Amino acid sequence: MSIADNLYYFRQKLAPFPGARLLAVSKTKPAAMLAEAYEAGQRLFGENHVQEMVAKQAALPADAEWHLIGHLQTNKVRYIAPFVSLIHSVDSLKLLQEINKQGAKAGRVINCLLQIYIAQEETKFGLSEEEALAILQGPELAAMEHVCITGFMGMATNTGDMAQVRREFASLKRFFDQCVAQFSSPRIKLRELSMGMSSDYEIALEEGATLVRVGSAVFGGR
Numbered sequence: 001m002s003i004a005d006n007l008y009y010f011r012q013k014l015a016p017f018p019g020a021r022l023l024a025v026s027k028t029k030p031a032a033m034l035a036e037a038y039e040a041g042q043r044l045f046g047e048n049h050v051q052e053m054v055a056k057q058a059a060l061p062a063d064a065e066w067h068l069i070g071h072l073q074t075n076k077v078r079y080i081a082p083f084v085s086l087i088h089s090v091d092s093l094k095l096l097q098e099i100n101k102q103g104a105k106a107g108r109v110i111n112c113l114l115q116i117y118i119a120q121e122e123t124k125f126g127l128s129e130e131e132a133l134a135i136l137q138g139p140e141l142a143a144m145e146h147v148c149i150t151g152f153m154g155m156a157t158n159t160g161d162m163a164q165v166r167r168e169f170a171s172l173k174r175f176f177d178q179c180v181a182q183f184s185s186p187r188i189k190l191r192e193l194s195m196g197m198s199s200d201y202e203i204a205l206e207e208g209a210t211l212v213r214v215g216s217a218v219f220g221g222r
């Protein structure tokens, strides 16, 4: 199967979910493969390393959109601030403050998702619901004119137990809906729910994902 074939397949899969878009996770793949996806109509690309994303952004046409999905160090924000479309992995107020600072320098408002911890396993990154609420309600965010929180991102437990994966996605959707009803401001416009990868995107779509982050099922194994 070619990349174009895979993208065609995903277009069929997403058709019943008009609110959902495919983020093609292109990390580790050469720019030529991204160009192939671009030629087949793909515009949203997800990367997890800053340097790699900067290099690929320079190599692809200007209307490709770049999403940062991996852990982001504060000292790297400045490299992507001029062009990044969406940062999925905001997991601290400190990082958000740096994004705001670099957004100001670049003269932009940078859209961000709060990464919420939903898995039943030890991971280093992600906020609890309580921590996310503290950021959404806090006076710090209200003063940040160069960021906008547009939704949440979550990663389910890496398990073959699909009932558990579904429960985790459903719990994030429940929290999302609760926050949609509770928050709306220039700094908070909740509309994106980033969940699902190659192994579980179908469940994520059924549970309300608006962005599925699919890598190996589009570009092949890493």
Ligand SMILES: *Cc1c(COP(=O)(O)O)cnc(C)c1O
Pocket: 025, 027, 048, 069, 070, 155, 196, 197, 198, 199, 213, 214, 215, 216, 217
């Ligand atoms: C790599 C990655 C993906 C895509 O994983 P696949 O299994 O290749 O689809 C999705 N989300 C994040 C955060 C990733 O790091």
